Amino acid sequence: METGYITTPFGRRPMTLALVKRQVETEQAELTRSIDKWRVFRDVGDARSRLGLQDRALAVLNALLSFHPGAELCHDKNLIVFPSNAQLSARSNGIAGTTLRKCLRMLVDAGIIIRKDSPNGKRYARKGNEGSIEDAYGFSLAPLIARASEFASLAQEVAAERRRFRITKDRLTIVRRDVRKLITVGMEENLPGDWAAAEARFVEIVGRFVRHPTLKDLTASLDEMSLLHEEVSRTLETQEKTRKSDGNDIASGCHIQNSNTECFNELEPRFEKKQAEKSEPTKRPKRNGEPEVFPLSMVLRACPEISNFGPGGSIGSWRELMSAAVTVKSMLGVSPSAYEECCEVMGQAGAAIAIGCIYERVGHINSAGGYLRDLTAKARRGEFSLGPMLFAQLRANSELTRSSA
Incomplete structure (x- = not known):
């Protein structure tokens, strides 16, 4: 196999295996076609992030190409340019010598050009009797022909990535706007749902935005914000379906006509009792208002730790307790869907009491979210109530107080 001649840099400039590889690849490449030097320059410029080039290095490459006569690079023409540093600096908008040498090194390391140094390191050309260049020392532009297709492909990839970046950024802007306004609707219209948790999640996601983001x-x-958008939309859709269902029930009730006003008394008392006993286990607690059975003071005695998350480290109302529960449930790792389901079954105040009791026993519970879902399922079947849980916690706190005394 024939191999081309590998040249090494002059002086203290090091020779690396990467430089050897670039020279061998350029020698083995089929340089049978000519290319527009400014077309390949634009491709290199578009792909500069992939090639590790800075803008000033591109200015130096532009200057090098300007010393090559003609608009095309062809294998049968001399592809070595040999301008001095002073000439290069003048055509690179007066770039400093130190920066110029750094940029030339970048172009060599990136495989854009190849050094062909003379015995003394100077750049010049030796002409023959007919005035044509027989030998030249400087920078070879042959890699631009050998890698023209690669540079074009890299430029297309970068352009496609930029398009994906713009599309993703636009989508994120739209989803962020939608989530912000949907949460505002839920809060301002006092719709059922864990809107405080959704607000906290939104702020958390936005807080992780960086100033100069990557794709x-x-x-x-976008994935996180889309997931939050799905949860918020589902909550609003559920509320809308519930409202329509209630409206249909009311409309159906208006069509029930009975001229006998005492028809309800015709039911047998024993049958009414059985029906009430049968439906009692699935009866859900009230969702709004203060639970009539449990005074707030008793709840706070049973769950004193949750008071630390109230305004000023104390809780003075059911609203403050529910707000503190939202904070605590996030700390416990309870998902918004689990807490929302608990609110639907036990009511917001009941869910806050459950969170307070779970927080008191967090050291004995492996998964707070799974435990809350289990309590919610039992409450839905009528197999759980908050009373025994609260009284057990009160007894535990009383025993702990006596043992510490």
Whole structure:
């Protein structure tokens, strides 16, 4: 197999295996076609992030190409340019010598150009009797022909990534706007749902935005925001379906006509009792208002730790207790869907009491979210009530107080 001649840099400039590889690849490449030097320059410029080039390095490459006569690079023409540093600096908008040498090194390391140094390190050309260049020392532009297809492919990939970046950024902006306004609707209209948790999650996601995001950062933020949008939308859709269902029930009730006003007394008392006993286990607690059975003071005696999350480290109302429960449930790792389901079954105040009791026994519970879902399922079947749980916690606190005394 024939191999081309591998040249090494002059002086103290090191020779690396990567430089050897670039020279061998350029020698083995089929340089049978000519290319537009400014077309390949634009491709290199578009792909500069993939090639590790800075803008000033592109300015130096532009200057090098300007020293090559003609608009095309062809294998049968001399592809070595040999301008001095002073000439390069003048055509690179007066770039400093130190920066110029750094940029030339970048272009060599990136495989854009190849050094062909003379015996003394100077750049010049030796002409023959007919005036044509027989040998030249400087920078070879052959890699631009050998890698033209690669540079074009990289430029297309970068352009496609930029399009994906813009599309993802636009989608994130829209989803962020939608989530913000949907949460505001739920809060301002006092709709059922854990809107405080949704607000906290929204603020958390937005707080992780970086000033100069990458496509990966935007994709991760879009996934999180889309998931929150789905949860908020589902909550609003559930509320809308419930409202329509209630309206249909009322409308159906208006069509029930009975001229006998005493028809309800015709039911047998024993049958009414059985019906009441049968439906009692599935009866849900009231969702709004203060639980009539449990005074707030008793709840706070049973669950004193939750008071630390109230305004100023204390709780003076049921609203403050429910707000503190939202904070505590996030600390416990309870998902918004689990807490929302608990609110639907036990009511918001009941869910806050359950969270307070779970927080008191967090050291004995492996998964607070799974425990809350289990309590909710039992409450839905009529197999659980908050009373025994509260009284057990009161007794535990009393025994702990006596043992510490």
